[in-house]
Amino acid sequence: MKPRHPVLRRLWRITLWVFPLAVLALLAKAARTIDWPQVMATIAGYDATTLVAAVLMTSVSYLVYSGYDLAARRYAHHALSTRRVMLIAATAYAFALNIGALVGGTGLRFRMYSHAGLGVAAISRVIVFSTSTNWLGYLLLAGALFASGSVVPPPRFASGSSGLQIAGVVMLAAALLYLFACHRLHGRLFHVRGHHFRLPSVPLALVQFALATVNWSLMAGIIFVLLPAPADYPTVLGACLLAAVATALAHVPAGLGVLEAVFVAAFAQRIAPTQVLAALLAYRAVYFLAPLLLAVIAYLLLESRGKTVAAPARPR
Template sequence: MSARRARGRRWRRIAFFVFLAVVAVLLVRYAASVDWPQVGATLAGYSALTLASAAALTVGSYLLYSCYDVAARRYARHHLPVPHVMAISLVAYAFSLNVGALVGGAGFRYRMYSHAGLGIGAISRIVAFTVSTNWIGYLLLAGAIFAMRAVAPPPQWGVDIGLLPWIGVAMLLAVGAYLGACRLSHGRVFHVRGHHLRLPSLPLALLQVAMAACNWSLMAWLLHLFMPPEVSYGTVLGTLLLAAVASAIAHIPAGIGVLEAVFLALLGHQVPAPQLLAALLAYRACYYLGPLLLAVAGYALLEARVRRAALAGEPVR
């Protein structure tokens, strides 16, 4: 059985790299056909007010995301200082977006929280809480958008979207089921395959939904700033939510190529490709690359703090 599993993992790894190679070839072929001077002209045409607004939305979104870990502080029942928790969350989020959730979101949290003195159990609860927060808010927004048919494939696809509202309803029911389970569990610990699971209280679960839904909305608002005026906010939000799932399935760091492919497929009939690519590049610069540069510096500071505390024989604060 172990040999069979090993072969299965090997073939999945091969299939993944083949998939990456195909995506790379398609991206190169598409890039050769893009009017890059027009993309550059669109980027240069963004006003100072647009760029300032984008920076403000990015800061607001990252600060809101850091509150996931602050709320997880109560769920995991630890007492690290809130500023330290927010610093860890901000660094982890930037790395998660750019290098992947497993390495960035989980790996960096395990490293930095363990340096701060938390045990593996508490850190696992923090990671589980932040991941579930992100996706429960996603389900609420995506469910509402799909149920209202606010996003649809291009007309030339000829695809029947009659199933989409039902998928949206199922998502909303899943959110309701989660909240109901949190209300009924009363802090009870469940044992699933050797793992201990405790659902948050209903007020904490409602906070999860509100924070994540607001954060996804801010991300879409940021991207909408760079879009032509004829593209509605609801369309951008729905497309971004679809692209997020596609990126998660593809497991490509930063969703490179996937985000662009989804937007070009769904909005290419509505927005000229150079304008669409310029908007996506500006969004990536504001929400991915800029915060990553700051996160690298922040991580270096956190590590230096750990070393100083170790030399002094004091706990990290």
């Protein structure tokens, strides 16, 4: 939430620029100690089976993510075709991962839906629903994982395992509170900055949780496949979830270096940093860069079609 006082607002803007730059500077300094030829040699040593598995899981993940916007279609009551909705969602996702959620996930999604004929109100509901879906799944999955105590944080983690378990319980409580609110307040209209929103029904909220937990699990699964044998899936999933929050706080595009720092710390006692970095670079190539190239083509295709007439709204 942005501060209202002019001086505080100025300090907030400065922080938003300085903090990411400081993080990048520290990461650049750390990168000088890495044996990059060994990292490249590890990447070159991946077998075809491993890479095919990573590509297939990436494809499934993008399909699952497209389900966010399909569920949002039901919530927003618009009638765009399934094919168009999935193409917009997958394109926005690829851009969001690489250039940030604000521009990729929100800005481009707004433009593409606008060109498809949807109005501002419907697009706002789609964006809010899809964004909340992603983080609701995070709350449920991270909450269950952290509360179970199956994730051991890096040695330098300030609050240790007990702090992580407490955070997990709070996350689970927040997820359950959302379901309770959907049950009790489903018919109530909320006004936010000139837009009107309702909480989804409980069945639709359960769809949100299911889609997002599967997607987060798939993202961790891709990294798990690319890491060497000593890696275990719960630790990979925990590191992936922790890195997501660290990336959001650091405001570094694509979480560049932040993801790597979290994983290197998580596996410091078991896997060589060069192997961890090789797995994450391969992950970025498969999950970030390759889909981005396809997303650019899809975006240009959608732009070339021009703006269409708005699809009739579905009955509520």
